[in-house]
Amino acid sequence: MNITTVLTSAVTLMIPVLWASLGETIGEEAGVLNIGVEGVMLSGAFAAALGLHFTQDLAVSALMAIPAGLLVGCILSYLYVSRGTDQIVTGLLFNLLALGTTSALYEKYLTGAGQILTFNQVEIPVVSRIPIIGSAFFNQTIPSYAAFLTAGVVFYLLRYTWFGLYLRIVGERPDAGEAAGLDVRALRWGAVVVGCTLAAFGGASLVLIQTGGFVANITSGQGFIALAVVILCRWNPLWIIAGAGLFGLADALQFQLQSVSSLSGVPHDLWLAVPYIVTIVAVSSAKGSRYPAAVGVPYRGREAA
């Protein structure tokens, strides 16, 4: 087993989850638990594959995630924030809706679409020659670098700007925020729409750096992994890099470890289950893994609260 090979594929595999977790963090900090993130990723993946099919242009396909994310973000914001529907069941039903819609559209427009195209690796000079980790981290694709950069930006945005502060106020004490003059609904709308756009990039990067095309249910639960990564990493975008990395590593290892003789008796399904088990352990150790106080609670104005 070659460590560099494992690390390289781990970094590639973690990118969609990283994007989605960052998007989910923004929504949750503002008090919206978007369980529909799986469906949002699926929409982004489909949009990118559609772009790939009609333009054969990778950059255009990646940017297709923006309209897709904005569209589903607006639908979800309308439901979660404006209509105040229950976030858990709405999100789960949205996942079914996205699964049905993308599968139907895929069967109509994209089946047998032969063109498989993915981003090439771009080597960053000097640092990519660091032994072992150099080529794993610094010989990646543009969407991968963008994901790491976005993690830094989201961290800065949430911790050091008024926008992040306001989001956390409406995520913890929306009534206090409104009393202080914040527009709770507008802030939550913004958070959900931005979050969905990042999650859509996650879906798009799944297509554009891993598979090169769409298949029905291509995300296969990665959105739920993102939900787990967010709580595991306690809403900290920098820790989320590590959390998504853990998932990528488990995923990469389950391919590699099958060739290691001493471990060949361990079924690969067990490795696949590791991230989910880790998550259950993490949410069970209550200390520090508390959701923002108002997560999951639709805001109906101060009088109603």
Next chain:
Amino acid sequence: MSVTNELQPHVATIETPRKQVPLRSAATSFVSLVAAVLLTGLLIWVLGANPVQAYQGLLSGALGSGYNVGLTLTVATPLMLTGLAAAIPFSARLWNVGGEGQLYVGAVASVLVALTFVHLPAPVLAALAVISGILAGAAWAMIAGLLRILVDANEVIVTLMLNFIALDAADYVITGPWAQNVSPQTRNIPKGVTLPTIWPGTTVNLGLVLALLFAVLAFVLMRNTPLGLSIRATGFNSKAARLAGFSITRITLVAFGAAGACAGLAGAIEVVGVYHALVPDLSANYGYIGIAVALLARLSPLWIIPSAIFFAAITVGGNNLTATSGISTSTSLIIEAVFIILLLAFHVIRLQRPRAS
């Protein structure tokens, strides 16, 4: 208040808003259904098929002949049970979104039992397989219940994660030592180990009777027993329920155990009564559609019966769409999701927060 990682409490009891008369709620439901049909019709049109023709195909697929009605009832069977698996804990505002995983664990347990104790007489083995499915589902769901009681772990996240662990376990059983090696599934369970067909000429089997029985039992449990009262009371106001002396521990365990038993039975019925093996995609999202079934039924166990038949009709009719209109069978999933989302958006279905305590 201690620092916990639970979501802010919701009330899962479904109330019609005070001023809303039942008639208006029925009218809004009807409008939502029409809107869902129109929106999906638009999508069918985008997919290049004639919406009217597609809906005719859907109807005839679901109800066109005795055999098709039988298919609808066969799919309604697991949906009733996963509907109950959502409705019972939701009534105590416990969020069991793990019906899918509980179903798969039930299926895994029943297929393993049926493949292991092959020397037993067939009817005994069938009964044993079904019972082990029920117990395994209940045990799987109780993991979430126990973690909720012991360490206050968020049951939404735990049940979601347990879904994927259950899927991995099912995949292991399908590809592992029990694999059939011809197609991706386990070996078939012994001949004769099955649930007898109760409507000759169709696929309807004894599982439907079991599902109806469970729905009636759940109804009696919720309406006519002190335990059911305590579950519903917890849903209305958990603080008051606790002050009234109800044991939240007991309620949580019972709600999750009963939910898991129902979903586990659904998995066992699919294995023993329908597929006679564990197959990939045993459940066509039944666990998640069960949540929609429970919401449409407003968490009432008896209303879950027609609600499940309604969703089953759309699902089965949807399978007919490729043949009649050349569009994806996934279209049925769109109608189902859009319909319930519209009901949520129009506040026909409300999952409310408790009154401020």
